[in-house]
Amino acid sequence: MKDELFLRGHRIPMTKEVVRALALERLQLENARHFIDVGAGTGSISIEAALRYPALDIIAIERKEDALRLLIENVQHFSCHKIRIKSASAPVPVDSHADAIFIGGTGGHLTEIIDWSLLNLHAGGRLVMTFILLENFIQALSYLSSPSVVEVTELDGREIQVGELTALGQGHYFKPNNPTYLLSCLKYSGQEVQNNA
Secondary structure (H helix, E strand, C coil), X not given: CCHHHCCCCCCCCCCCHHHHHHHHHHHCHHHCCEEEEECCCCCHHHHHHHHHCCCCXXXXXXXXXXXXXXXXXXXXXXXXXXXXXXXXXXXXXXXXXXXXXXXXXXXXXXXXXXXXXHHCEEEEEEEEEEECCHXXXXXXXXXXXXXXXXXXXXXXXXXEXXXXXXXXXXXXXXXXXXXXXXXXXXXXXXXXXXXXX
């Protein structure tokens, strides 16, 4: 989906089209039943997931009032009325385990939200996070690699930087966007060892 389709607000974060495409690919929602979007912002991840997979049960968590208003507007705009919006700061109680969790914002509670996500994922569930600050990416990578965290597999990182074709005088150039860092992993299920044996 193109970014221009979403209603946008002043200074409300949105996971951009190219990053969103890779995040959704990493979440592998084709066979998922329950998906949680933490720090949903404009709702771009939740909405595209809902449109691609209509049977998917989605909870979108957002704590900022202005972002919540825009999230509600976008959900109505795209008629994605099955998305359940939770006005709260994660970590929060949820009614069932998820097959996939996306973290787009943490409000300064990164490690607590990672712990909460792994606790609320089914074994074999996928966790995907995006960051604009390299320090947050490094903190999440270090934390997920530490022995004190629930074991994860398929830990993978990507730097995504895209340029947009832009007119300049009589010609064109690719105007670079700031990089986004994506981190994904699978909650250990025990199947990985059996499958590789």
